[in-house]
Amino acid sequence: MNYIVLGRFQPLHNGHALLIEKALDLSVEGDTVTVAIGSASCLMEPRNPWTGEERKEMIEAWSNKVNIVLIDDINDPPNWVEHASKFHGAGTLVTSDEDTAELYRSSNWPVIDVKLENRENFEGWRIRQ
Structure with a gap:
């Protein structure tokens, strides 16, 4: 099984960490956890201050247990799942x-919903301010 955590990670924050930890908790020996960094080639601007490679390095510094x-x-959006799956492969979205x-559900993917209390506190734009 491949558990997929998708995000922009601008930057990696506690909300992302909770999702990745949930995916790692669900995984058993032989499973993989793939962290999929979206908007990887966006030009640097206030909404996207880090490059894809910088975001990858942040995640690698935090965990060596995931594929990135x-x-x-x-x-x-209608073609996003097909496009993204070429990079993250088949699996279950967390x-x-x-x-x-x-x-993802509308494209017949299995999805695990993780409820974050006070989700608004974990939004990247708040952290970037």
Whole structure:
């Protein structure tokens, strides 16, 4: 089984850490946890201050138990899952984001919803401010 945690990770924060830890807790020997970094090639700007490689390095510094892939954004939600799966492979999505969960479910992917209390406190834009 491959458990997939998808996000922009701008930056890696406690909400992301909880999702990755949940995926690691679900995994058994032989399973993988893939962290999929979206918008990997976006130009640096206030909403995207770190490059894909910098975000990958943040995650690698935090955990050596996950596979990390970079996904370029295509700004095409109906085709996003097909596009992203070329990078993260088949598996089960682990997410706290309702829109992402629905996008994957509508493409017949298994999804594990993780409820974060006070989710608004874990939003990347708040941390970047």
